[in-house]
Amino acid sequence: MTDQYASTDTTSWYQQQLDEERNYVARLYERLDTLRNEKKQQLVRIQAQGLQGSYQNQSERDSFASLYQDRINQLDAVDDRLVFGRLDTDDAVARHIGRIGLSDNQHTRILVDWRAPEAAPFYQATAANRQEVARRRHIMMSGRTVESFEDDVLTSTESAQASQALLSAVSAPRTGAMGDIVGTIQREQDEIIRDEMRGVLVVQGGPGTGKTAVALHRAAYLLYTYRDRLAKSGVLLVGPSEAFMNYIDQVLPSLGETGVVMRSLGNLYPGIEARPETDHAAAEIKGRSVMQDVITNAVMLRQRSIPETTWVTVDGIRLRVRPIQIRRAIGHARESGKPHNQAREVFVDHMVRTLYDQMRDIVSPKREDGLVNKADRSYLRQEIRQSREVRKLLNLCWMPLTPTGLVDELLSRPKYLVDAAPMLSATEIKTLLRAPGTPFTEADVPLIDEAAVAVGDLVSEAGQGSKKAQQRNLDTAEAALENMHYTLEDIGVDGVVTPEMLAAAQEPETTWASVADRAQRDRTWTYGHVIVDEAQELSHMQWRMLFRRSPLRSFTIVGDLAQASGADPSTDWGSILEPFAPNHWRLAELTVNYRTPERITQAAAQVATAAGRRVTTPTALREGDHDPELIRTTVEDLDKVLVTAVDQQFQSFPDELIGVIAVGEDYSKVHQMLEKIYPGQVWTGTGRRRDRNIALVTAQESKGLEYDAVIIVEPQHVVQQDGESVGNLYVAMTRATQTLTLITTALTNQLPAGLRDIQAKNF
């Protein structure tokens, strides 16, 4: 790997270089500590000023306090393994690369942020295209200590080999939380991370190719490169489940970035925490594009006329209301093109005018001009509007709606659903129906979002007020910026502070970094960029919801079509994305599996292809030491076999994480059994894993996650439960970083075809 290693002086040369690196890195930490102390002192000083001064002074102080605190948090977050690389160029310039950029007190750059253009050759230079790099050095740290280093001399052809840094990163025991890969990002990954922000970028890659890692590092890269633009609008990162979001939630903070809104599909609608979907048939129907028409119909069915002429009394005067009048008012309101709740105002105004005309004819003494005077007119209109009978009638015809109320009613009232969904069959209607008040599931969320667009917000004055307040804050912040005596460099991560950041800081109960915070509370927020992970899973309706969140269509979409659940998954990204971004997306591919060793990857691919699924099997970085193991047993002995498998794993690799994957009834039985035998050791996928060595998850939940040892209980049930599809089994098998064990009570001919060839052990 290095020519100097071959020399006789290797040891002394290496030791001398190591000492130099240690001294340099010590200097970097010294600078980091100085900066952190400065910020802490500035924070203390500003807090000590307390509540003195005008409102504007106070809010300026609060803004700066938040900025200082944010900077302190960032410096804390990057403390561990601050630096990981060094580049030496042909003209003998050395550049250290780290999690953030640092300058010394003479403003000389001493550490280059990994996202800066000068750091790009660290990831991209090859022997064939050196980009003026003579040597790339990987610096291995433990906390603040330089443990070792490894050099790539780019004049040597050997540099094409995987670095030791990469091999040790991918072979390390898993902790249950994803870590960053900033020190070992590979070239094909880096190209995607640094791709321009514009348009829709689709990243297709087999299991373990680093799609999630790339998505997260791209989020950090975009925030760094387009900070001023994204500070106003934010970045949204969407993942498949809460378990997955917990798994990845430490990566961006470890890169010093906290400004990304991270949401699972079930939590995308503010205020709703939807349950995972268990009824796959219902979920499939709810995801179809026709559901947009169903929602539109459901809203229109709540705009209805009366069956026959009726009467209302206002101020003791009886007024006649005919169906045609209501129909006309409805037509008029619909023509306004406004959402239901806003159009209701048009409807009500129209009806009030109609009733007023009648009333005027009755109450006004006939005058030459035929009009009552202005005061009478507004009094009469007010009376009509406030009359209980009129209100009741108009509500009956055009009731204000909430999106959640509409979806709940739609899915629990058979007649309503039948009327709104004439395009669905009786069986499909039956599949959708459920009891009123049933908690919402993930597949309901896009319907609620669709309904929210169709019904609009409930009309209230409050919203207008808060918009005005925001504008006021923005104006104040712009003025504040002009008046600042502080240098910009002193304040922010990169010395860039926009009026919007300061305005956000002045919002009551928010901090400056909380553009993200406000974004996730606002359904109508449009993000500067949206990143979607495990994107192969999304239904048409879920895509609609996401594209609404970025009308500029700036997306990074990562996924693997072969890992999709269900019997009839899409087989090309074009058919998924064309309705939303016609001719507007580009495809990149990842080709190396960093997680699963070759032997397991091949077995998983065999299962998928034997079932007719098209998979692009990535090249696995490691061959692996163990073949996948299939254990055949009986229903009576299943528990015993499982415990033996778990015990063996514990004994051989006590630090490793075991993932047990089971579905349906197997899951419940296995859960009970594991809890009994390993009390306090079992983590069930939801919530954060705390020092537990056994994770029990369903195949669906295992998407995106990984374990050192994977044990799949009754693989044939995983296939059955997935609508006789191998998608989830393929996913489950590719979660392993070291070993894979499948335990089954099925006869050979009941096993999925691709598993039959694995040499089985009988127990």
Ligand SMILES: Nc1ncnc2c1ncn2[C@@H]1O[C@H](COP(=O)(O)OP(=O)(O)OP(=O)(O)O)[C@@H](O)[C@H]1O
């Ligand atoms: N360049 C790299 N350096 C070190 N580790 C890497 C690198 N790329 C990926 N990995 C590791 O490989 C594993 C798989 O990565 P990741 O989960 O991002 O893959 P994925 O393509 O999203 O997988 P899947 O589709 O199967 O869920 C992770 O542990 C990740 O940290």
